[in-house]
Amino acid sequence: MIQIKNSKLNYIYNPHEIESLLANFIPYHYETQDLRNSAVLIPILPIHTSSSKSPSYQIIMTGRSPKLKHHTGEMSFPGGKFDPAQDNCLKDTALRETYEEIGVTPENIRIIGNLDDLPTLTGWTIRVFIGLLEIPPDFRFSINQEEVSALVKIPIEYIARNNLFYKIPFPKDHNFSMLCFDYNDPELEQNFKIWGASAHMLQEFLKKIYNIVVISPEYKRPTLKECLDAVRR
Incomplete structure (x- = not known):
């Protein structure tokens, strides 16, 4: 397990507070003709319960x-x-794909910030948006079975805990490593392994919002130059 260092004792779960923190963050945006452009949305879902006046928050993955x-x-x-x-x-792109995959319209998503662009050795650069889902409590997600096999809701407090991430080798290049963690979904009664770019994005989310730093001297993702070199070979 990879130890994490947390300098904030009180986690910030409220997306409105997250938005104010992201407003002061200037993300890296890569502009290069050699990598194909893509985008993802990290959807934050408020969960309202009768036992609590304020909602809890979950991150949706597919x-x-x-x-x-x-x-x-x-x-x-x-x-x-x-x-x-x-x-x-x-x-x-992020809004359209979210609608196509899980049925949430752009009108029901409020973008509250960005993370740094993420280049990959497979020739892509990924722009990462963070969005609050403004949907009613009884909203039913419409899953595109051609693209999505499961919709998983992970509580934010679950990913912001110690000893969650561990390191695994990069499949094709052992000069690099990947972060990984497991989530046993109580609703679906299934265990999910989150790794690679998705785990890295969540680690960046933790670092930017909660000042949580994953400590691992061995962890190294490819730089933009290394991704460009891989594409040009």
Whole structure:
């Protein structure tokens, strides 16, 4: 297990407070013709209960359908590649893909910030949006079975805990490593392994919002230059 260092004793779960923190954060946006553009949304879902006056919050993730050509069965966030025929910008991509995958319309999503762009060795750069789902408590998600095999709701406090992440080797290049953690979903009664880019995005979310730092000298994701070199080989 990877130890985490937390300098904030009180976690910030309220997305409105998260939004104010993100307002002062300037993310890295990579502009390069050599990597294909894509975008994802980290959806934050408020959960209202009769026992509490204030809602708790969950992060929604999706299992990729085995019908897809790439990354089948992996856990990810709603998102996909930029489509110039449909999208004016990468935010449009994230919103469109979220609607196509889980049925939440752009009108019911309030974007509250960005994380740094994430380049990959497979030739993509991923823009990461954080969005609050403004939907009624009885909202029913519409799952696109062609793309999504499961919809998983992970409490924010679950990912902001010690000894959650562990390190695994990068599949094709052992010069790099990946973060990973497990979540046993009580609703679906199924265990999910979150790893790779998705786990890295959540680690970045923890670092930017809660000042939680994952400590692992061995953990190293490829830089933009290394991703570009891999593509140009």
